[in-house]
Amino acid sequence: MLYNRNQIIKLTMNHTFGKTAARFFFIISIFLVFSGYSRHAAAHTARHEPTSADLIVYGGTPAGVIAAVAAARMGHSVIIVEPQVRIGGMTSGGLIRTDVGDEETIGGLSKEFFNRNLAYYVKQYGEGSKQVEKSYQGYFTEPHVAEQIFNEMVKEQANITVLTRHRLVDVAIQQQKIASIAIERVASGEQQTLSGKMFIDASYEGDLMAAAGVPYRVGRESQWEYNESFAGVNYGPKEIRGMGDHKLQAYNIRGTLTRREDIRVLFPKPDHYTPERFEAMKQKILQEGYTKLEELMPHLIGAEMPNGKHDNNDGDLPGVNFAYPEANWEERQQIYAMHRDHWLSLFYMLQNDPELPEAFRADARKWGLPSDEYPENNHITPQLYVREARRMVGKYVLTQNDIRTHRYKETTICVGSYNMDCHVVDYLMTAKGIVPEGGFIEPCDAYEIPYEIIVPHSNENLLVIGGFSATHVAYGSARMEPVFMMLGHAGGLAAHLALQSGSAVQDVAVKQLQSLLTQQGAILKAPYLPDVAIHFTPAEPKVGEEVTFTVEEKDVRAPLKKIWWSLDGTGEINATDKMVKHTFTSAKVNEITLLVEDENGLRSPFIKAEVPVGESAIRDVNVEAEDGEITGEWIRSRSPNYDFRLLYIDGDTKKGGKKTRFVPDLPKTGRYMVSVAYSPGENRATNVPVTIQHSDGTSNVTLDQSTASTLFVYKPLGEFRFEEGESGWVEISNAGTTGQVVVDAVKWIWLGDE
Incomplete structure (x- = not known):
């Protein structure tokens, strides 16, 4: 039975993978899977006899080239299909200053590529040459050199065929497998069919997986879908912050x-x-x-x-x-x-x-x-820098939480380490004028990437190593070329194991895959950091009732030597033992923060928990700089601080002409502790004036932003009485300061009635 699946897709997919469309899509997919179909329309006629290979790799990106080489070295025939005139994707197309992250996490064929790059410059120019120095151990290169090295790696394998300037037209699926793909020559439109036993989508766009009916999405998840603080809209009115949408981080010509x-x-x-x-x-x-x-x-x-x-x-x-x-x-x-x-x-x-x-x-x-x-x-790269496009919804979805806290995976196939990096997404009109929205760059520790992010739910002979399964936030870290190549290495070997055993990609023996990767120099384990959680009892304490807090060791490999608790939300260190007791004197929802360090000096990320005390729903009130009343031209930092607050910096200019007023909407009249968040630094001012307007008048405090008095982000300034509503405020100015002044956030911590 023959189907033109282009028509079906148009009925079920409209730029994003929405829930309604997804339900219909799965219904249609079930029908097609058991019937067999071809996306090859009746009007298309192949001009060549089908060409076959053990593995068809769509996309001659770094991921695709490495996948092909990995499979070919295991004895399989491979065809690479690439729409551009050259292979190498962004690495041979302009991104020559590689986004490395932690060099210790790069291994296997990815590391081999960079070693070959270094060897090229040593051979051509000599060990002590400027070219070798500027190659930064092989991670920096020239586009034509990168292309040459990829071509050499491919040509060394006689069982690899490369078809550049060819692009996907249709996909034929039988049962739950891709049977063949139809491609066309870009210059002439001449078509041919490629049949294969295994397929890999290494394209940046995810074209093959989309054509094969794999679920995917385009755009940003909401903050609440996977509990990611960086997700969704990150600037503008409060009503839209955290919302998901169809938008992507910007592309450019690299x-x-x-x-x-x-x-x-x-x-x-x-x-x-x-x-x-x-x-x-x-x-x-x-x-x-x-x-x-x-x-x-x-x-x-x-x-x-x-x-x-x-x-x-x-x-x-x-x-x-x-x-x-x-x-x-x-x-x-x-x-x-x-x-x-x-x-x-x-x-x-x-x-x-x-x-x-x-x-x-x-x-x-x-x-x-x-x-x-x-x-x-004309000496301009033909490769558009596609920072993200379609992202598969696979067997596992990599999220911000996998990068920041749940960093270890039993089915790890490589390690990521680059910042979570998103360029501007869009421009918004706000009360402050037109502003950029969506950009962030946040450092992270190395994290393990599981096999399941390249595995679809149902397609048995397809792996996806370009538009792999990750959220917008997580993809922003793992999308770097060294990781693409490491995913390609794993994908090529996984295809080998599936071919060897005749199994579906979902059933590949991951332990065997890990063994092969390790033998070939891959790095599978992320450097360790303590993984802990907060346990407390009782779960819903009353006012005045003692609460016991315990450090729950989830993955602790060396004795914990230092423990810091912030139990009152002010930023002060309240306790330093593994088990502590604390009594809350007012009814509200309390935020607890924990930090630990083991005997080797390895420190955990910040761990947080909420403790509801009594029946009151009162919460502390936090006002961020972007919601403040800003006077003067502050520099809006693209780098979010702890809890994803966007900083504003005065640039050490126009002293006395810049200030930010933080106005809270307080839920109740009473006593509040005022705490200020800031990121310390040697270039920060030591004499930042802070004015606090409260029920009993005005108080002035001087803040030293060059140092931190606590390991936590907030610094308490004092206890004050405030009226319910918006009558009080805190103002931070750069008047009379020497050095950079940063405004971040101010928190009003409820202490109780008068």
């Missing part, structure tokens, strides 16, 4: 630049020149009196790679990419062209805009495109 005169090509004027988008940047140049490009973009100098290449990560274009994952090939090319012209407009404007000082334009013209890169595309 351009390669150079100042070398012998290979420099000046930026051409794009077909669609849009200098107006950079008006604010132009005004900054004029106001600050910049005469050099590096004054505007100091990161360019620090991003120098071997042979005078520079990795440029500017030119994000939020919003333009929202339709990209579900777009057809022509629409995707249009979206690429919009990003390319946006990026070119930026640098063409900086080099040629007559309103800019000639000295600045002349310095900007020292920069250009390298003539030895991307000759087929």
Whole structure:
């Protein structure tokens, strides 16, 4: 029975994997699975006899190349299908300053690629050369060198065939397996069919898994779906914060630049020149009196790679990419062209805009495109930086909690360690004007990644290593090229085991997979940190009743030597024993925070618990800086602090002209402890003036932000009486300060009635 599944998908999927669509989709899928079907429409006629291989890898990304090499080295025939003119994805397409994370977590064929890169520069230029130095142990490279190394790894395996400039047209499924895929040559539209025993989707877009009926989603989960504090909308009115949506972090052209005169090509004027988008940047140049490009973009100098290449990560274009994952090939090319012209407009404007000082334009013209890169595309990468697109909903969904707390996995296949990193998602109109929304970058400890995130629920011969199963937040960390390659290594060996045993990918013996990976140099275990939880009894204490708190050891491998409890929510350290007793004197919901350290100096993340005391639903009131009344131009930090609060920094400028007033809506008249959150640092001011308006008048406090008086985030300023409602406030100013002033959050902690 023959079906045109394109029509079915349009009925069931509309840019996001919604619940209603999902139910219908599963009903249709059940019918198709037991009937057998082909996405190959009747009007399509293959011009070649089907070509077959043990493994078909769709997507010649770093993940796809490594998967193919891993399987081929185990003796299997492999075909790589890649829509672009080159293999290597972002690594050969502009991302030459690799997002490494912890080097100790990179192993296996991923590490082999970087070692080969280093060996190339040592052989070409010598051990002590500048090129070797700039390669940073092989993690930094040039696009054409990365492409060369990927090609060498592939050519060493005679059983790998590479089909570049070919793209997916249709998928034929029999029962719960992919039987074949139809592909077309980009240049001519000529089609052919590839049949395989196993398939891997290594594309950034997740095209094969989507065509094969695998459940997926596009966009951001809500904060509450997986209990992720970073999830959903993270700025704007309170009513929308934490909400999920269909939006994606911005894409861009990850351009390669150079100042070398012998290979420099000046930026051409794009077909669609849009200098107006950079008006604010132009005004900054004029106001600050910049005469050099590096004054505007100091990161360019620090991003120098071997042979005078520079990795440029500017030119994000939020919003333009929202339709990209579900777009057809022509629409995707249009979206690429919009990003390319946006990026070119930026640098063409900086080099040629007559309103800019000639000295600045002349310095900007020292920069250009390298003539030895991307000759087929006017020296501009043809690879759009697709930071996320479709994400599979697989056997396991990796979340923020797996990265921050539940870091160890029995079925681990590799280790991630890079920051949770999300570029701006969109721009919102707010009371403070148009502001960027969605961006964050949060450090994390190394964490183990389980096999199940590359395994679909039902498709028995498909693994997904590009759009793997993770939330928007978790994908922001695990989407880095070294991890893609490590997932590719695991995927290639998992395909080998499935082929060898004749089993479904869901039934692959993970212990055997781990053994193979370990033999081939993969790193499977994350560096250990103590894993604990808070246990307390009674579960619902009354006012005045003693509560016993105990450190519950979930995974503790060395004796705990230091323990810190914050039991009253103020940020003060209230106890330091493994078991402590505390009596709450007022009815409310209390927030408890715990931190532990073992005898090796390894420290846990912050562990939190809520303790409801009495029948009152009163909670402490926390006001964040973004909800405050801000005066002056503060720098909104892209990096969230503890509990995902976005900081504002005064930039150590315009002293006396910047302040932020925090106004709470208090639930009840009575006594409150006021605590201020801030991130300490050596460059912070030691004399930050804080004004507190309360029922009994005004109090002034000086805050030293250069040091922390506690391990916890908040610092108590004192106890005050406040009226119910919004009559009181706390104001933090930069008047008379020396050093950076940061405003973060203020908490009113309920102590009781008068």
